[in-house]
Amino acid sequence: MFNEVYDVIVVGAGHAGSEAAAAAANMGSKTLLITMNLQNIAQMSCNPAMGGIAKGQIVREIDALGGYSGIVSDTSAIQFKMLNKSKGPAMWSPRVQSDRMRFAEDWRLMLENTPNLDFYQEMVSGLIIENHKVVGVKTSLGIEVRGKSVVLTNGTFLNGLIHIGDKNFGGGRAGERAATGITEELVQLGFESGRMKTGTPPRVDGRSLDYSKMIVQPGDEVPEKFSYSDITKPLTVQRDCHMTHTSPLVHDLLRDGFERSPMFNGRIQSTGPRYCPSIEDKINRFADKDRHQLFVEPEGWNTVEVYVNGFSTSLPEDVQFKALRSVAGFENVKFFRPGYAIEYDYFPPTQLKHTLETKLVDGLYFAGQINGTTGYEEAASQGFMAGINAALKVQEREEFILKRSEAYIGVLIDDLITKGTEEPYRMFTSRAEYRTLLRQDNADFRLTPKGYELGLASEKRLRRMEEKHSKSEAFVDFFRETSVSPEDINPILESNDSAEVNQSGKLFKIFSRPNISMDDVRKIEAVENYIQDHNLDKEIIEQTEIQVKYSGYIDKEKNNADKLNRLENVKIPSNFDYSKLKSMSIEARQKLEKIRPVTISQASRISGVSPSDVSVLLVHMGR
Structure with a gap:
């Protein structure tokens, strides 16, 4: 049945597995998606909704890069809400209520229409590993499937145990059996595992x-x-x-x-x-x-x-x-x-590289709840990144890693790899130090060019983004360059209890005032004429308003991100011997030895590593 060697084998077809399989296949890798039940592809195991605070930003980022979650969320939506609209735009978060059955059906149909993707229904019970490299998987029927890389996205199925009151029984989800064998094999290979719990309502x-x-x-x-x-x-x-x-x-x-x-x-x-x-x-x-x-x-x-x-x-x-x-x-x-509540096995994610490849086994990737996260969106983004990097590794191309200043996905993965998690990890806007840059409205500006370079975002989508970006930038420039007289602007300022002006000034400065909105400045004939003459849609108008009103905050965050990125460029040798750094705290040495950060910036974010420890590290590296 399986004579050929796959480029990427994805185990599990939840949100992580579905995005992983789609990404790898769309990048030209021969991909196999193997799962216990093909009728439950991208099943919404818990609430029938996508997005929410910070999670909505993640879905937008997946979409901007060329993933499927945003499209399926739209085609299966029954209600849309933009949350936190009363707060600043860094907090705005899209959310849809979904049609559960249509969501799963649309995902399956999209996957079936993805070239280079095969499907197989059975439980994967083990891995085939040779010389610390994964070369395939074994199924419960004893079938061996060879592959150059494997992405594990087992969700809550690894030794899953369902609890209802004083009753408990094995299962990965209501009505579905648990997956056995993989945890035990990984532990024998030297992986550290743990147990987590989640639950669902009636x-x-x-x-x-x-x-x-x-x-x-x-x-x-x-x-x-x-x-x-x-x-x-x-x-x-x-x-x-x-x-x-x-x-x-x-x-x-x-x-x-x-x-x-x-x-x-x-x-x-x-x-x-x-x-x-x-x-x-x-x-x-x-x-x-x-x-x-x-x-x-x-x-x-x-x-x-x-x-x-x-x-x-x-x-x-x-x-x-x-x-x-x-x-x-x-x-x-x-x-x-x-x-019911469900307990399941997970593997502390400090055992992974930023590509989500394991440090112990070459070509083996973990994504989703196996890494200790909770939520469809967190799982989907990890699956997407693991699928991309598995394909890139097989194709001998450079790995793809998003920085904390580039995407919520970058924050999520960096948090997991650098800090680990002892409780189910959920994304919040507060976890992102550059959230003013990482807004839901500009995910396409940030990431579509990267998706295009990977071969995931189409040229048509790239051109649409570039047109939107250039129109928005031109509209911002219009505000910078256009002056307005006191006669035209003072009635608007007065109606908004804002201080009036005595002389003509640039519209940009007036528009920057917190109590002056786009609706207010559109009362000025020149502004409305510009919008009509250039056929600007709601997205461009909203994007321009954010760029003008929050320009000071955005510039400040860009400067801070640039400073951090300079430390991201200071690489730590992979064989660096931390035991020699006697002037560093014992805790810091132990943490650095275990996690083995790739850059000084990553080392500085590890819990237990102080600024003085980082200074010691820099001195020993000749910095």
Whole structure:
């Protein structure tokens, strides 16, 4: 069946595996995607949504580089929202509510239409390794498939154990068996492994809910979309979500089941996600709060299945049911399935290079929850980068690494490789020190040229981006060069309680004022005429407003990024002997020896390495 040697073998077809397979195949590598169930490609195991705070930026970045997540998010969307619109543009984050079934179907169809990509359904039970290099995989049927590189994206399936109250059983997801064999083999090879936990809420029958008792959560009045390509269009019709709350009664009913909760009786020892706690964890940690928000999210356009966001739990099913029936609007709720927790194996990501290739085994890459992350978007971006780098390695091309100043994807991977994680890692805007540069609106400016060089973003897309960029820059220059008289601008300033001017001045300076918006300056005839004469669309107008109003912050962050990048260029020899640095702290020597940073900049970000330790390192390197 498998006589040929594949360039890239991708194990697992979740969000990480799907992006990895698409990237490698689109770069011309002969790729095999092997998974336990081909009916569940890119399955949304938890909430039916893509994007959100910082996660939306990641989806935009994947799309700008030529990945599929943005396109599929658009084609399967049932609602669009731009979150944090009341804050600055560095915080704006796109999010879509998705049709779960359509999302998986669209992903599968896109993959099936990707050249150079083969599929096979079976469990991978082991790796074939020769001379510290991976050369293929073994399946549970004993089939050996040869490959020049392997990307492992096993999600929650590695020795997965599902918990519902005092019951537990093996499984990687509800209704699907766990994957066995790989963890044990990797540990024998010298890899360090650990256990993590995540959870999911009950799914309920929407026909049994009383939405009149809930608060309607509509989408944006003028919805946007994720993908920068012209393949997709913004939604014209959207489905509403709803919000309700727990109550003291609900909390008391849940507490009654705590002694049967695997989280509290010691049956679950592993660490769960700090920023997406279970409902029992919320009640325990935030005992002063008498209610918590629940978001009632439809699973698609036509299905009656509903996701109860905010009610993730591993409590016994009878306790879940009793408590949920005391929530406003859920008095007659019927369950499709109860919530559950799942424990699974992961491998601390400090064992990886920035390409996501393992340090121990040549040609072997890890991506997604196997690295200790949580979330579709985090997984998809890792899979995408691992697929790219696996293809580049086989093609003997230079590796592809994004810096922290270039993308949220760069921040994510650098955090994992340099700092590691002992709890499920989730991306936030606060993790990015250059978030003013890494906005969702300019991901195409930052990354589409790189995607084009890789062979992933089309020339058509590159040209569209360049046209948008040049029009935006020209519009910014228009504001820099155009003067406005007091007679024209003072009525606008007065209406906005902004100090009036005594003499003509450049529009750029006026527009930079925090309380003056694009709508205000468009009242000036010259501005509106420019927009009409140059046929500027909403994207270009918004991009120009951000560039003008935040120019000072953007310039400052660029300068800081340039300083950091100078340290990124100071490489540390791969065989550097840290034990010789006696004037460095023991902790720093141990951390540097374990992680083996590639640059001085990376070394400075390792927990336990102080600025004085970095100075010692620089002195010994003759700097």
